[in-house]
Amino acid sequence: MSGMKLGFDGQADGWKQGLPLGNGQLGAVVYGGRDSETWCVTEVTYWSGKSEPSATASRGKEDLAAMRELFYAGDYAAGEEMAGRLLQAEKGNFGTNLPLCDVRLVFGGTGGSLPNDRAGGEAGVGEAGTAGRGIRGFARELCLEQAVYSAGGAEGIRRETLASHPGRVLASRIWSDSAGGGVTFSLRLEGRTDSFAVQAAGDDALAFDGHATETMHSDGTCGVQSRGAVKVVAKGGTVAAADGAIVVEGADEAWIYLAVETDYRQPEGDEAWAHAAAGRTERAAAQGYAAIREAHVADYRSLYARVEADFGRSDASALPLNERMRLLRAGGEDPELFALFFQYGRYLTIAGSRADSRLPMHLQGMWNDGEANRMAWSCDYHLDVNTEMNYYPTEAANLAECHVPLLRYIERLAEAGRGTARDYYGCEGWAAHVFSNAWGFTAPGWHYSWGLNVTGGLWIANQLREHYEYGRDDAFLRETAYPVLKEAALFYLDYMTVHPQTGWLVTGPSNSPENSFYVGGQTDRSYTLSMGSTMDQSLIRDLFAFCLEAGERLGVDEPLGERLRGAMALLPPLQVGAKGQLQEWLEDYGEAQPDHRHLSHLYGLYPGSRITPHGTPELSEAARVTLTSRMRGEGLEDVEFTLALFAANFARLHDGNRAYDQLSYLIGELCFDNLLTYSKAGIAGAETNIFVADGNFGGTAAIAEMLLQSHAGEIHLLPALPRQWNTGRTTGLRAKGGAEVDLHWQDGELAEATIRAFAPLRTSVRFGSRTVPLELEAGGSRTFTAREFQEAKLA
Incomplete structure (x- = not known):
């Protein structure tokens, strides 16, 4: 569809109105107006922190047994105290992915002012439609069909910018419709970390070095080293580099090329990485912008053009995007906006995660406004839905290659998780919990109330199964998916225990991310740890079933298959609580936060397939009761991933109108002007409305579920x-x-x-x-x- 564009009249006043570009390694959010432009540049491996051991006082199974006895006896306070003492890791030098630098462009001889708010201020839903006040004849646009940003007007300098995956550069063309010699601008780099240096590298280039350090998530001394280069080529006029800036005067046209490389996971002693960025910019300049653009579009469209989406026409499609969002909030209908949001999620997937990306997408995809880094949040890998949701649409949206960085990361996570399984629990196999990072952190998080989710690693590892089930590649099953998931199964077979009252095989201590409950009608204190949460049991049942089927298909591990059959017979069933809801815990506890943002216990409905309207109608109705109950209260934590989950779960219940309502709220109320989703201030420790990418990806996945489902043995x-x-x-x-x-x-x-x-x-x-x-x-x-x-x- 030709309407697949994010278009705006007027300037972008900050990051939250800017438009994202990416090539799977480098990202940029571009904002500005007629007189100036800023690129907030990020790099997927630019992480603070380092790999370091995570010490524990746990004696493994001996301490586990003692903790479990406390929970069985109903002494939740003592059980949690013991878990907090023995099963909590120190945060240490965990780190975070950091913004790299800002490229600041000032056009013409007017000395136009530059925005000085690095995070882009608080512009968001409440300020939709304010972008570009007082600026006439200036427009900007992100074309999803070609992955090209363009900006300009009837007068002044025009430009377009792209992130080339074949060339591994950011590239920009700058020109003027006026007479020759109309292109004059300055380019300056501003680092986003304390250690950042820029110097001239000849008359037309800059070289820069950065060190990814900060003091919120590490000690301020450790992190990835980066080296980058910027080269400017002009037709006519002059180009000069001095004092950390490049100045172009009187050119007919100019082109900018930027590249970055880091020392992340580089071979020890190999310094080739330090020269890679300069080499890329030189090759790009020699190739020329037109050729770079042509190769970029062909490469991008080889993925993007696989899927087309047309949900009907609307009169609003010609309006600026922020105006369309305002009309949607007011109750208008705009089917093309939903198709745009769907394809935007696919665009962000291609931009943020390519087969050769060295790390998968984190909490903010691969972009970063700096907000998460300065508070208790982190641009890391949350394994209790957020990172999974980043990749929920990948297979259904026909972008299987973009799944590869996550699958490769999971393999490394499993390697690191062997030590955690051994040291914390005295078990074989591997385990990871809620948070992970570029360095393979797999220990429990630094507070048991949310960090002690022993199935976090399994949750993310399920993406291996998804990749196989969509592609049916037996080589991938044999060499990657089955070995990793088999080791996970070995951990749970070793870790789980038989509940003395029910005879069921359960996990524990266990939580239901990141929720809490009341016991025995008492509401003076809530608890988070118990035995055998519904989420754990759902994940483990699917794991055991997959490993059993895979072993039979591959003709291996028959003794393990017998163990899995025996264990599956002892797993708890999904249960319906006294209020008709799908039970979140093994016992029907009181909900301390009935409007909690997490819906993990509905995993069997989505993305799992144990609950279906035609196969398990009673459980489907219990899931519906849970969804409507969560939506009913005034205290609903209506953040981006929750609304995406509401939509996907209603789609699985075949309720398209309710799914649409959730998506309409997500797009109209929980997106910045640039259609990037956000988590509300005041929820989960967020200090401001903060961009979180999972709403974009989760919403895309939900739309796919509304149109086509392929679980429970059929295509619907x-x-x-x-x-x-x-x-x-x-x-x-x-x-x-x-x-x-x-x-x-x-x-x-x-x-x-x-x-x-x-x-x-x-x-x-x-x-x-x-x-x-x-x-x-x-x-x-x-x-x-x-x-x-x-x-x-x-x-």
């Missing part, structure tokens, strides 16, 4: 189509089993669906309450119409 067409998307089409969505699906619907009904198989496919295809069997060989396809389902038997 249009399972949760809302009335607002009455007519539309999508192409290229992926389904589990190695399939790709095109959909066309008219007046709320299926018109046509084509399924293509890239691996042998044996499944059922569902539309409404009817199913049709499907068998395809690799390379085969079949087209369905609504009539075929009308003639099929009820499922």
Whole structure:
């Protein structure tokens, strides 16, 4: 669709109105106006901190047994005290991903002022539509179809900027529609860390060095070293570099190339990395901007163009984006805005995570306004939904290659987690908890109330299973997914214990991220640790089932398979509480925070598949009760990932209108002007409205779930189509089993669906309450119409 653009009239007053670029290594948020522009540059490996051991006083299973006895006896206070004493790691030099620098451009001879608010101030929902006040004839735009930012107006300097993955550079073209010689500007770099130095490197280039240090998440001395280069090429005029700046005067046209490299995980003694950035800028300049742009667009579109999304037309599509968001908040309908949000999530995935990225996306994707770094938050890997959600849409949205950095990271996490399993619990296999970083941190977090989530590593490792189930690559199963998940299974087989009252096999101490409960009707104190949370049991059941099936498919580990069968027979069932809700803990405790932002115990509904409306109607109704109860109270923690989860869970319940309502709130109320989602100030320790990327990715995943689901052994067409998307089409969505699906619907009904198989496919295809069997060989396809389902038997 040609409307896949984020367009604005007027300048961007700060970061939260800027537009993001990225090539999987380098990121930039670009903001500014007619007279000046700023690029807030980030690099995926620019982390403070370092790898260091995490000491524990735990004696392993002996201490675990003593803690468990306290919980079994109902002495939660003593159990938590013991867990806090023995199973809490020190934060130490954990670190955080830091912004690298700002590129400051001032155009013309006016000495136009530059924004001085590095974080972009507090502009957000309450200030939508204020961007560009007093600036006429200036517009800016991010084209999702080409991943190119452009800005300018009828008068003055115009520019476009991109982040090239083939060239591994940020590249920009600057020109003027006026007579020749109309391009004059200065370029200056400002570091975002205390240790940052810039110097001239010839007449047309700058070299810079940075050290990723800070004192909130580490001791201020340790972190990654970076070295970067900026080169400017001009047609006509003059170029001069001095005093840490480059000045271009009287040029017809100019081009900027920026590259960065770090010493993260570089071979010891190998200094080639220190010269890499300068080499890239020189090669880019020799290649020329036009060739860089052409290669960039071709590379980007090889991923982006796989999927098209059309949910219908709207009169608002020609308006600036911030005005469209305002109208949506006022109750307007704009189906094209939802398609834009969906494709924006795909764009951010491609920009933030490429197959050769050295780290996966963190809490802010790969961008960073600096806000999370200066408070108790951190741009790290939260393993109790946030990092997982970053990658929830990747497979369904046909971007499997973008999953690779996370899958590679999980392998390293499993290696580091062996020591944690041994030292903290005296168990074989591997374990990780709530937080991790660039250095492979796997110990429990630094407070048991949220940090002692023993299935955090398993939760993220489930992405290996997702990748396999979509692609059906047996080599990946044999060499990566099964070995990592088998070791996780060995840990839980060793770690879990039989509950003396129920006879069920349970985890413990266990929490339900990051919630708390009351015991016995007492409300004077809440607790977070108990035995056998629903989330733990859901994850472990899926793990054991996958390892059992994978072992049989690969013809290995038959004795382990017998152990898994025996253990699965002892796992607790999903339970319905006294209020009709899906029970969050092993016992039906009172909810201390009934409006809590986390919905982890609904994992069996989404992203799992143990709960389905047609397969487990009673559990589905209990999940619905849980969702509506969470939404009812005035204290609802309505943050970005919660709204995305609401939408995805309602989609799994085949309630498209409720899913739409949640997405409408997410887009209209929890996005900055640049359509990046945020977490509200005052929730989970956030000191300000702070960008968190998982809302963008989670919302994209939810939209995919509304259009196509492929779990529980079938492909379900249009399972949760809302009335607002009455007519539309999508192409290229992926389904589990190695399939790709095109959909066309008219007046709320299926018109046509084509399924293509890239691996042998044996499944059922569902539309409404009817199913049709499907068998395809690799390379085969079949087209369905609504009539075929009308003639099929009820499922």
